[in-house]
Amino acid sequence: MEKKDTGGAVARGATAVVFDCFGTIVTERRPMPGPDEFTRAVADVLSLAPELADEVVQEVFTTLYTALVDKAALQPSTRDLLATALRTRGAVRPEPDLDQALWRALGCEDDDRYELCEPAADALRRTAAAGHTVRLLSNCYLPGHLMRRLLTGLKVPEVYDRALFTADGGPKKPDPRAFELITAGSFTRRIMVGDSADNDIAPARRLGWDAVPVDPAHPDFAELYALLRL
Structure with missing residues (x-):
């Protein structure tokens, strides 16, 4: 006791x-980067065509948003979502590259954010x-x-x-x-x-x-x- x-x-x-x-x-x-800024970072770091990067980011954001709106739903792993979206499109990338894409996409490279x-x-x-x-x-x-x-x-x-x-x-x-x-x-x-x-x-x-x-x-x-x- x-x-x-x-x-x-x-x-x-x-x-x-x-x-x-x-x-x-x-x-x-400053506010968290939106889908457009996120897409540019993912396309750049992962060497993806803009159209493919946009598809990937839209899938990730849609899945996350759906889970976040439901207060009782479990939040999926961000990196797993990104890896899965890439893999289903034949664009597998190593984990360190996924980490770097998320780091940049979420504004962590910006000194003033x-x-x-x-x-x-x-x-x-x-x-x-x-x-x-x-x-x-x-x-x-x-x-x-x-x-x-x-x-x-x-x-x-x-x-x-x-x-x-x-x-x-x-x-x-x-x-x-x-x-x-x-x-x-x-x-x-x-x-x-x-x-x-x-x-x-x-x-x-x-x-x-x-x-x-x-x-x-x-x-x-x-x-x-x-x-x-x-």
Whole structure:
């Protein structure tokens, strides 16, 4: 059984604090690339004719959109979708090339598209330093290893012990299964920190978690610090 200190606060390690990525830890200076920009990147990196690249991207986007609209549907793996769309058209490409196509297509080569939210970085450090378990949960299109590459490049503090990136395939927010997966463990308290009322805050509260809404335009983590008595 988890112990509490004499002040009534949950003992260190008994609290799992889950941070959303985009809009919370990572600030998007510009919107995610659309199908046209995605198609140009895929055609260039994978040496495809524009018409073929357009077919492939439309198939990938249509499948992803269908899964994302259905809140209970599992999100398919982005890289698997791309590989399958290419293979059915006789245009098989090696995995490193698929990764590079996704990296460029999703704007990760652009120096001015993503940046670290410094208040969020401080919140990550302070939460971990206080002995709480930090985890990440992100609805995304980048496979997990590319998400980690992006976060490392942005100098996101590596204080989290686990991350669930939905582009690898599986349940996504607001599906309660995603929240349950990312907080596997003997925790007496769970806190969700994120910018989306529908995908982060409401589903966490339905599960009985505490939830801290974040405004990307004015990120303030005072509510989290109050909950953790920091």
